[in-house]
Amino acid sequence: MSRTINLTLKVWRQNKANPGGFETYEARSISKDMSFLEMLDVVNEELIVAGKEPIAFDHDCREGICGMCGSVVNGRAHGHMEKTTLCQLHMRHFSDGDTVSIEPWRARAFPVIKDLVVDRSTLDEIIRAGGYVSVNTGGAPDANAMPIPTEMAEKAFNAAACIGCGACVAACPNASAMLFVGAKISHLSILPQGRPEAAKRAWAMVTKMDKLGFGNCSNETECEAECPKGISILEIARMNREFFKAAFF
Numbered sequence: 001m002s003r004t005i006n007l008t009l010k011v012w013r014q015n016k017a018n019p020g021g022f023e024t025y026e027a028r029s030i031s032k033d034m035s036f037l038e039m040l041d042v043v044n045e046e047l048i049v050a051g052k053e054p055i056a057f058d059h060d061c062r063e064g065i066c067g068m069c070g071s072v073v074n075g076r077a078h079g080h081m082e083k084t085t086l087c088q089l090h091m092r093h094f095s096d097g098d099t100v101s102i103e104p105w106r107a108r109a110f111p112v113i114k115d116l117v118v119d120r121s122t123l124d125e126i127i128r129a130g131g132y133v134s135v136n137t138g139g140a141p142d143a144n145a146m147p148i149p150t151e152m153a154e155k156a157f158n159a160a161a162c163i164g165c166g167a168c169v170a171a172c173p174n175a176s177a178m179l180f181v182g183a184k185i186s187h188l189s190i191l192p193q194g195r196p197e198a199a200k201r202a203w204a205m206v207t208k209m210d211k212l213g214f215g216n217c218s219n220e221t222e223c224e225a226e227c228p229k230g231i232s233i234l235e236i237a238r239m240n241r242e243f244f245k246a247a248f249f
Helices: 036-049 121-130 150-160 167-171 178-189 192-211 222-226 234-246
Strands: 004-015 018-031 099-103 112-114
Touching: 004 112, 018 036, 121 178, 121 192, 150 178, 167 178, 167 222, 178 192, 178 222, 178 234, 192 234
Parallel strands: 004 099
Antiparallel strands: 004 018
């Protein structure tokens, strides 16, 4: 059984000098043990040797932790494997002769910088609006000074698993960031350390999200389906409750 495959790639190429479009490349003798990004590395090496411009794409840790990588592969954010980032998607999940379409995230709030690279700094702006705890607590308290029930800790941990990759925005037909914002609001509001600022935080982050041009949630659940960390849309419900509470303060 062959351990290599041949693919036809249709890659979105765009820069400031052109409005963008698909270009076709052949990826030959790709090892099934490679990750998707390693496959793009091989293609880029061939382009460089041929004197052509390599494909620009975001990456960093390549371990599914940092949230830097991300592209729409055959119409799916991060590809067709569940709970998997693009760097964790391996070529063994493709077949010899496949045609693979690769696009950047599509959202007004994520302008394309070049090829598959988009500007996701709007997510950072939402965090700066209120995604933190600023209560003056003095010196660092002992880890066990504030007992937290296991159920509460697990809910907060599940929400905190969000890596901010933006797949939820790319998958949503409205380009909504509500799963991302919901996760960031939830993991702080669930814990007692985050409760004092819960109302202020929810109001500030949701307001900033709207100003930045993200769409609204219409309960399509594509965000949950494509999230590489399995963040539940229950976090959106919790965010909505916190936001409604804030309206009465």
